[in-house]
Amino acid sequence: MTFTERTTDPRAFRHVEGHIEADYIYTTGLAGDRFFRELRDHGRILGTRCAACGRRWLPPKLFCEACFHEVTDFVEAPPEGRVAAVSVARVGRRGEPLPKPEVWALVRFRGFEGGFVHRLLVEPEAARPGLVVRAVLKPAGSRTGAITDIEGFAP
């Protein structure tokens, strides 16, 4: 059985507008705090190494996803990584056309699980998987302890 009456004139329907408001402060966590401080203060990119199974993780994690043990060894990421995938964005989040296309990449590092999704600092035509890239950091004075302390990755 369905409802015994149904309004067919859409102008008779009312709606109530509103928005869900909230502000958030996210901690970066125990592993994350170490990563961002190292990035901000020393310009170094750290990962972690699980003593139990030997796997290395970027970004660093407090625990090894694979063997579920606590991880306490921090190791420096190699200076060069390789682009695993690219994407070129030409529209913004609300569907508005972007003044300049944005080039994004997933960058992986030899010997490490994971990697970074970040800007690829090349022209869209030059963006392709396989590129060997290095992190380009903001100058020391402008770094705040955020992922944006990395400007992007460039060949």
Next chain:
Amino acid sequence: MTARIEKWPGVELGPKDLEGGTVTTVRSRPDARFAWSAGEAMSRFLAELQRGRLIGRRCDGCKRVLFPPRMFCEECFRPTDAWVYVRDTGAIETFSVSYLDTDARRIAEPILVGVVSIDGAAPKMGIMHYFGEMTKDDIRIGMRVKAVWRPPEERTGSVLDIRHFRPLREGEG
């Protein structure tokens, strides 16, 4: 054995750590906007409020008049059968005297708010609303009350078309 566990994990932060940035953090504000459809029953409910009337729906299965109205009876689990106007008088089922506003800020003059069961609807059926023209010492469960409506030109089709419920006077309702 837990009795012998010495180290319980967790690193405590104080408010200055989180908001003052002694640990690294990321800030974000989602931008989620909504237009909630009132649906079949509530659209009529809001339209009637704008006309200065309260309306419910009757379920012929359990013979209750449901208020606020709904197109299905959640007890019998069948569609409801007819529109029925209800009165704008009722009784206070419960209330609170609030010194907090919606953002949890303290306010000096308390808000009197509670649930009012509406005459003509099934027993105990009601809505939440403000109580006015009474003090925090006057208000009590069981008090008979009547809606105070905004003037017609100020009504928009909202529960706020009623300003508050006030004590019922001698000879009314």
Next chain:
Amino acid sequence: MRKVAVVGAGMTIFRRRLQETGKELSFEASRMALDQAKMEISDVNAVIHGTAPDAFDGVHMKGEYLLDGSGGIRKPYMRVYTGGGTGVFSTIAGWWHVASGLADIALVVNEEKMSSCQPHPQSVFAHIWDPILDRPLKPNLVWIFAMEMNRYMTVHGIPYEDIARVAVKNKRNAVGHPCAQLPDANITLEDVMNSEVMAWPVHRLDISPPSDGAAAVVLASEDVVRKRKLRDQAAWIKGVGWCIDSTMWTDRDLVFPEYVNRAAKMAYKQAKIDRPKRQIDFAEPYDPFDYKELHHLEGLGLADKGKAGLMTREGITERDGKLPVCPSGGLLGVGNPIAATMGIKIGELYWQLTGQAGKRQIPHEVHTGVAQAWGDLMQYGSVVVMGA
């Protein structure tokens, strides 16, 4: 259906703000539970994660987000959420997995990180209200508890003093809990009754604090308990029940939690309990507000309607009383990280029944306990009965 036991439990400290991310909190509690159960993640057949609104942590699809910290990678995994009921309900969902034979060992992990929400988690709680009927009135969440407390007190003629006494008992009990956020050995009835009125009849010290935290338990089938020789650290789940009432809370008389009563009857039936007052030795009902402990004791059939307050007055519900209630210190004393309260409900039952509760150990023998959680808009009840 197979018999299921809790064989290990873990939890983080509960505090207003913790530095760990939600994933790290989940890991800390899970790792501890696994260590207690002498197991590795590879032993676990299924993972169940319980966590309350995504809006608190501020991460959409929070269950999926937290899974790597919960040991759920590449395993059968489900996230359950029943508002405040999650603290007990996730263990019920874990029980389904093992009792049905689908899993021999299940890991149940609950997490909450309310501190992410600024300026106060109350800001997103506001979105539980109906957009048409309630939100235009700009309600504060405390109003609804105040209205329920008022109805309960007025209908039964319960003096506020009998309600405030629960806060005193639980905050004092919490002194024995290593994870407690608000333990207070010296708190008095006057402290609670004189604390500022938030929304009458609720005073500030009647309310549990928002918290960050995580908890985890390991569930195992009878075969596993036998093969791995875990009997000495096993506490058995005897009955489970859950029930929810309508969101139209203004239709209901809030004086009695009917939905808790039904959930309890469902659990008691399975546990073959027909006289709970006699057969239940201790209880961990949900106490986000002090009046709720009393309200829930009545819903659980452990006190007659309107009479639970007398039990606190007479010392019956103290840790050394005839029916200890919230020996953990409850939400009022240990903290309220919504779903992670599993650590002081299911966790407390486990630790008491296996003699591992340390300073909180009930001084006389207990064999059967009941844990209960409550959630949503005065709607939801989840109940678990456990026995040694």
